[in-house]
Amino acid sequence: MSTKQLIDIEPINAAVASVDDPEYPGLSIVDLGLVETCNITDDGHVTIELVPTFTGCPALNVIADDVRNAVAAINGVNDVSVNWLLSPTWTTERVSEEGKAVLADQFTVAVQIGSTVSGCPRCGGPLADESMFGPSRCRSVSRCAACTETIEVMRA
Amino acid sequence: MEEFEAFLNDGGIVEAPDDMPDEYRDAVFTFIEMHANSELMGGLTERDWIPKTPGLRHKMSVVAKTQDEIGHGHLLYMVAADMGVKTRTEMLEDLFDGKSRFHNVFHYQAKTWGDQVAIAFLVDAAALASQQAVFKNCSYGPYRRILKRIISEEGFHMRLGEDRMMRIANGSQVQRDLFQDAINRWFWPSLQLFGPDSKPNDKLLRWHIKSERNEVLRDAWVQKFVPLLQSYGFTIPAPDMKFDETTNRWDVGPIDWEPLKATLAQGGPDSARRISEALSNWQQTAWVREALDAPAPEIAAMT
Helix, strand or coil: CCCCCCCCCHHHHHHHHCCECCCCCCCECCCCCCEEEEEECCCCEEEEEECCCCCCCCCHHHHHHHHHHHHHCCCCCCEEEEEECCCCCCCHHHCCHHHHHHHHHHHCEEEEECCEECCCCCCCCCEEEEECCCCCCCEEEEEECCCCCEEEEECC | CHHHHHHHHCCCCECCCCCCCHHHHHHHHHHHHHHHHHHHHHHHHHHHCCCCCCCHHHHHHHHHHHHHHHHHHHHHHHHHHCCCCCCHHHHHHHHHCCCCCCCHHHHCCCCCHHHHHHHHHHHHHHHHHHHHHHHCCCCEHHHHHHHHHHHHHHHHHHHHHHHHHHHHHCCCHHHHHHHHHHHHHHHHHHHHCCCCCCCCCCHHHHCCCCCCCHHHHHHHHHHHHHHHHHHCCCCCCCCCCEEECCCCEEECCCCCCHHHHHHHCCCCCCHHHHHHHHHHHHHHCHHHHHHHHCCHHHHHHHC
16 A cells, blocks of 8 residues: 655755755855755655856765755655756855855855955955955955955855 | 953953054964964865876865865965064965974875875864864954854865765775775874873963863864774774773873974975975966966056
């Protein structure tokens, strides 16, 4: 006898949102704008499509493992497939307001959207470019003109 | 100084423009400078391995780690330079002249992929534990805030290190032998990274730059990694190591500090090559810095 169990998408979404970026503990991958789609079939096959901040990001395997483990733990889920998309491309416009607040408050990281950079996360002062190369492809380094703080800037 | 120490003991945080006693400024500066130098030297080691790393999965992690470490060095040199003791150029010149220090583990050569796994697994864990102990209660604000970023990324490197370790430990006998050889080479340098027992009146502890004694951090590392490596069937190169049944703890036996002293005097097995490689890298990339610093019209004229 087999009973078809229909499960809600909400707990799946919540499980995906519980996964943090491995380099920003406390920042959900949903708030970082990595999650494109999240679907479940009637017989419990979950497919999650993610967008990498950049294709060479070394965290892709780790993030996919974390998502798979979080979702597979939900009752009624048969299998989970996590796919990294080549399109659309990630931009900083995908970072939510909540995400920007976590970056600023927890990590003193500013966000650049287009050519506009948010103010210093500490004092709100204007940031001056120091180097286009930060610790990762998705970050550059600036200095606050007001409080002199060294600031990482997230960029596309 | 008494007033300043009372301020620190009350949890006071010192910012870059604040007045601070010279001894405090020098101690914090030297500490950050050594950290910055170590990130740079570590990044260069990692870079050496980009062409030699087996498989795309590991290669991506080595590329990213290289950029992370160099990026951390960049951020730390900025924070150190803000203290007004030395400029960034002076710090780099002192590094290339052998006048300033970097961590002992970067005075050894990473000969095999097994060494790279041991570095990512054992050395990074030791470095992360030390950094966490600084971050927890560091009285110098700019360093503490940069450490938060660095620690989050080093935590991620630990996961990459675990991934490398699991793959080599579950691999063929040849791979396991390669890793055992690396453990034999890297166990003691990793352990010595924590340094000898902290002195009773350690300035770094008194001024809340570090928050934990060296021997406590070192012991925590031993209690974690000795049983972990053994559970994967590897042996620990410590002939006098004992397990104390009453305390349930491992004692690695007497520690020889001579190798650590040698590295701190730039006399480690690979110190000279490492330093000259860092210098030649600095010289070869001069054109990039000149191009980036050139005013806009000159860039237009070059294209």
